[in-house]
Amino acid sequence: MTAPFRTIGQPVSKIDGVELVTGRARYTADLQFPGTLQAVARRAGFAAGLLHRLDVEEARRSPGVVLVLTPADLPGPNLIGILPPFDQPLLAGPEIRHEGDSLALVVAETQDQAEAAASLIVAEIEPFPPLLDPEEAMRPEARKIHPNGNLTFAKQLLKGDVEAGFSLAEVIVEDTYRTSVQDHAYLEPEAVLAVPESDGRLTVYASCQSPFHLRGHIAANTGLPASRVKVVQPFVGGSFGGKDDAVTEMGSLAGAAALKLGRPVRIVHSRRDSFLGSHARHAAIIHLKTGALRDGTIVARQAEILLDGGAYASESPFVVMKALIHVAGPYKIPHLRVDCRAVYTNKRQAGAMRGFGVPQVTFASESQIDALARELSFDPWELRRRNALTVGEANATGQVFQESVGLIQTLELVKVEGEWPACWEKAHAGSNPRFKRGVGLAAMMQGISNGAEGVDVVGASVQVSQDGSVLVGLGLTELGQGSRTAMAQIAAEILGVRLEKISVRQVDTDTVHDSGPTVASRTTTVGGKAVWMAAQAVRTSLLEMAGLMFKAPAEAIELGEDLAYLRENQEAQIPLAQVATAAYWTGFPLMNLAFSRAPDAQYDHETHQGQIYIAYNYGAHLMEVEVDTWTGKVRVLRHLASHDVGKVINPLGVEGQVEGAALMGLGFAHLEEVLQENGKVRNANFADYQIPSFAERLPTRFLAVEEATPNGPFGAKGIGEPPLAGTAAAFANAVSDALGISFTRLPITPQRILEALEG
Amino acid sequence: MVRYITPHSLNEALQILDQEEHCLPLAGGTDLTLLVRDRTVQVECLLDISKLPELVGVHQEGGEIRIGPSTTLADVASSPQLPTALRTGAGWIGSPQIRALGTIGGNICNASPCGDTLSPLLVLGGRFRLRSAGGEREVPAEAFFLGPKRTILTRGELLVGIHLPREDDRRSTFRKIGGRGAQTIAQVNLAISACWREGILRQPRLAVGSAAPTPIRIPAVERILDGQSLGDEVIAEAAERTAAEIRPICDQRASDRYRRWVVRALFRDALSSLTEQEVYG
Numbered sequence A: 001m002t003a004p005f006r007t008i009g010q011p012v013s014k015i016d017g018v019e020l021v022t023g024r025a026r027y028t029a030d031l032q033f034p035g036t037l038q039a040v041a042r043r044a045g046f047a048a049g050l051l052h053r054l055d056v057e058e059a060r061r062s063p064g065v066v067l068v069l070t071p072a073d074l075p076g077p078n079l080i081g082i083l084p085p086f087d088q089p090l091l092a093g094p095e096i097r098h099e100g101d102s103l104a105l106v107v108a109e110t111q112d113q114a115e116a117a118a119s120l121i122v123a124e125i126e127p128f129p130p131l132l133d134p135e136e137a138m139r140p141e142a143r144k145i146h147p148n149g150n151l152t153f154a155k156q157l158l159k160g161d162v163e164a165g166f167s168l169a170e171v172i173v174e175d176t177y178r179t180s181v182q183d184h185a186y187l188e189p190e191a192v193l194a195v196p197e198s199d200g201r202l203t204v205y206a207s208c209q210s211p212f213h214l215r216g217h218i219a220a221n222t223g224l225p226a227s228r229v230k231v232v233q234p235f236v237g238g239s240f241g242g243k244d245d246a247v248t249e250m251g252s253l254a255g256a257a258a259l260k261l262g263r264p265v266r267i268v269h270s271r272r273d274s275f276l277g278s279h280a281r282h283a284a285i286i287h288l289k290t291g292a293l294r295d296g297t298i299v300a301r302q303a304e305i306l307l308d309g310g311a312y313a314s315e316s317p318f319v320v321m322k323a324l325i326h327v328a329g330p331y332k333i334p335h336l337r338v339d340c341r342a343v344y345t346n347k348r349q350a351g352a353m354r355g356f357g358v359p360q361v362t363f364a365s366e367s368q369i370d371a372l373a374r375e376l377s378f379d380p381w382e383l384r385r386r387n388a389l390t391v392g393e394a395n396a397t398g399q400v401f402q403e404s405v406g407l408i409q410t411l412e413l414v415k416v417e418g419e420w421p422a423c424w425e426k427a428h429a430g431s432n433p434r435f436k437r438g439v440g441l442a443a444m445m446q447g448i449s450n451g452a453e454g455v456d457v458v459g460a461s462v463q464v465s466q467d468g469s470v471l472v473g474l475g476l477t478e479l480g481q482g483s484r485t486a487m488a489q490i491a492a493e494i495l496g497v498r499l500e501k502i503s504v505r506q507v508d509t510d511t512v513h514d515s516g517p518t519v520a521s522r523t524t525t526v527g528g529k530a531v532w533m534a535a536q537a538v539r540t541s542l543l544e545m546a547g548l549m550f551k552a553p554a555e556a557i558e559l560g561e562d563l564a565y566l567r568e569n570q571e572a573q574i575p576l577a578q579v580a581t582a583a584y585w586t587g588f589p590l591m592n593l594a595f596s597r598a599p600d601a602q603y604d605h606e607t608h609q610g611q612i613y614i615a616y617n618y619g620a621h622l623m624e625v626e627v628d629t630w631t632g633k634v635r636v637l638r639h640l641a642s643h644d645v646g647k648v649i650n651p652l653g654v655e656g657q658v659e660g661a662a663l664m665g666l667g668f669a670h671l672e673e674v675l676q677e678n679g680k681v682r683n684a685n686f687a688d689y690q691i692p693s694f695a696e697r698l699p700t701r702f703l704a705v706e707e708a709t710p711n712g713p714f715g716a717k718g719i720g721e722p723p724l725a726g727t728a729a730a731f732a733n734a735v736s737d738a739l740g741i742s743f744t745r746l747p748i749t750p751q752r753i754l755e756a757l758e759g
Numbered sequence B: 001m002v003r004y005i006t007p008h009s010l011n012e013a014l015q016i017l018d019q020e021e022h023c024l025p026l027a028g029g030t031d032l033t034l035l036v037r038d039r040t041v042q043v044e045c046l047l048d049i050s051k052l053p054e055l056v057g058v059h060q061e062g063g064e065i066r067i068g069p070s071t072t073l074a075d076v077a078s079s080p081q082l083p084t085a086l087r088t089g090a091g092w093i094g095s096p097q098i099r100a101l102g103t104i105g106g107n108i109c110n111a112s113p114c115g116d117t118l119s120p121l122l123v124l125g126g127r128f129r130l131r132s133a134g135g136e137r138e139v140p141a142e143a144f145f146l147g148p149k150r151t152i153l154t155r156g157e158l159l160v161g162i163h164l165p166r167e168d169d170r171r172s173t174f175r176k177i178g179g180r181g182a183q184t185i186a187q188v189n190l191a192i193s194a195c196w197r198e199g200i201l202r203q204p205r206l207a208v209g210s211a212a213p214t215p216i217r218i219p220a221v222e223r224i225l226d227g228q229s230l231g232d233e234v235i236a237e238a239a240e241r242t243a244a245e246i247r248p249i250c251d252q253r254a255s256d257r258y259r260r261w262v263v264r265a266l267f268r269d270a271l272s273s274l275t276e277q278e279v280y281g
């Protein structure tokens, strides 16, 4: 296509924005079907123990109750998970592994009746002392939470010869970093609605992230063939990784109940249910050691990472991989040894959450880069620049990219726009005894696509109607990130239609190819590529038809503004609707189902050396803060976030993603921590678990770098996750800089700041 | 099923409360409905007193200001005739939505140690008028609170008026700290009122919330400050003493140590704004 673009790169509002802000968008909890029943799970309430007796008789007799589902009532294996062998029961027992284990599902005419009945269930549980500390859970004598022990998954990355690397080092820094459990805290808690259809099929409406994954588990657990299960995703009020396993559990239970009763069954989590029964971010303990030469060249790094996976494996294996690969940061380090493990504990299970292990290790890595700079008396920006990955250099897995490595450009941008190092000197020139200023930097990278986490395929459909309007379908989901709009822009650009003519329908597993999960910042990259391919195929039909109409070769024709026109004589135009109508009557295909497949990861499974991700997003952040040493409160004065996104598809969409991820990063670094005492969540509500409010919104400024990747549409790479890690790490470094204290644990709450200051 | 009753007059409301066994008054419902929803309180009927004209509005009567308990927090926050500490405290509660529904009477009768209008009422010489079908009594604000969610209200009794003396030469101020910058429960809040003339602080009153089972006055510090010109030493002593006098708990919102540390900052900030001068010490 010839430049300039008409839609790509233009700031366009979300195509579903009006529905979202006027309340017209309908969520799973809003859907109405006659005779819908409400269901509530009875939870264990103990972190660990043995269920001796479950008495549901009184609950069964309670007003409005139509069914109490127990494990014996489930036709399938009563198991879910991400990687086989699955280890999470839908309904637990006799072994209780965490407070939120569901024991039974009460189905009643109303929500109130279901809740009242759930409290009447008698569960006799012999409590065990819960295993809460991941290091303790790793001891050989520790009680086994699962039959094969408490190690969920372990991987090693080896590059070069780490001993030899450290023997070259002139300076070595070493520390242990800790991060806490963060909740997704989406506006809309998890929800499903299972509707048995008259043709024997089952439709499950779900506020979910990965509809095909859900379909597979529902089929297995209800005993239906997968082809008889249809999962439909209505509008979703945020997911951030959270609406995989929990919704799989809910969908399978609701499905089983609906089939048994022949009536629609809905489960909507309360906020408390969401805190107890969904999957949060892994807490991490990261021991990190880095060696460098006096001139600032990093020669070796060694890391031991321990992830607290909670009661079930869920996404732990993949988070292990991601943390393993990213703890080296965006640096060319010749010698690396990384050991990464996830362990079971008797706590709320951890799973996928925006960043997927990268925020934890980026915090550790970037804190250590600052420590190294201090040790070397080196400017922290220069130290990052000196070791920064470039085109042609091997990253942690030995992968070498020949294009699309924009790290240095992001570093240069934050340096120039942030006026580093003058800003640092100014921040430290003040002499206010109460308010202390500091500036923090962070550099990072994040792999785009599933990479080593499995095959990466996405299906998309593009269909042009005779009136020239377009319907796009995709197997990946809109979770609020704006993917519908980005897909519409891609199709509009290729087909030459205006954005208003495009509809992007909700995901429905009947109509698109199984596209795997909507994760890993891959929707725009891999999903966008599928839309690009499907649109190109239909474009070919339109160009050929227009060629017949113009009596000109197809190459002489361009599409744009709902018109087909001659490149050489733009006055010669035919409305696209006429071209489409003619194409239909002539017999040209106006629909295409495309299938994009990212190159497979190829690597050595012992050392993790090889080609893992199709591209990386690179970023640099600069944050200036002011800390109130009397209260521990932190005000963020400035925040520059530069990322190499390959190509900006929609500037408004990118800014929204950067600002949202940044705020979530601030929550992770400063405010949020799921408190678990004796295995019980103490702050399972938004009064006690405080996420950033509008008062905390950041002055984030996004600085785009566009180093195109051949693997994404128009060169685009994902941006949904990376700014979270960059913001959190820059925040930690800024506060540490302001106070001259190295904080090695997140979140750095006002209380922890005062504890550090008051000693 | 919980019954919902709308009385037409205060008298009718008092009669109903007298006769009904398990009936609770409902004002804005921002505290009560949550408790009913999760079955923490058992009620058979809710008596909506939010629209009773006798209970709504801010009135000046002689040397007094009378606030109807069903006046919303939004109205309290924006009533210019009310003292600064009370307006500020009400304005810090929850979000605009909560302040549009929630009332000052509900904040008082809910008797949470962290209620943001309570420490202001203590330093403004507030008095509460309580009435039941059987009669009426008036008590100083300090005597009203017994513990978290516990007051001297007896069955069938309503708070019907909040009275503040008009003290034109008294200034007041309020400070709060919570987990974040807005819509947050106080980890500590604090109110000060005093006469401030010619660089001397007179008749100061200090109260702290979220620092003991009830909001409390701190007379020891009031004595330290009375008649003082606020040099660094006096302020330092008073701030330390405030931290020493409170009895905070350690819970999921903050540790007791943190509450003691930050109460000093709130105290200094409040004093700075009261006297319109930077206060260190």
Ligand SMILES: Cc1cc2nc3c(=O)[nH]c(=O)nc-3n(C[C@H](O)[C@H](O)[C@H](O)COP(=O)(O)OP(=O)(O)OC[C@H]3O[C@@H](n4cnc5c(N)ncnc54)[C@H](O)[C@@H]3O)c2cc1C
Pocket: B024, B025, B026, B027, B028, B029, B030, B031, B032, B033, B049, B069, B070, B073, B092, B093, B094, B095, B098, B101, B102, B103, B104, B105, B106, B107, B108, B109, B110, B114, B115, B116, B117, B153, B157, B158, B159, B160, B183, B184, B185, B186
């Ligand atoms: C999201 C949220 C945020 C909040 N943030 C804050 C905050 O920052 N600070 C804060 O202090 N509070 C906060 N609250 C609590 C609440 O909003 C306030 O306490 C409010 O003032 C309660 O007033 P109400 O009219 O809603 O009381 P209601 O819920 O109607 O009543 C509360 C109690 O008082 C009793 N009652 C009410 N009026 C009378 C009367 N006249 N006589 C006798 N008894 C009476 C009721 O029976 C009930 O027991 C918050 C609540 C929510 C839901």
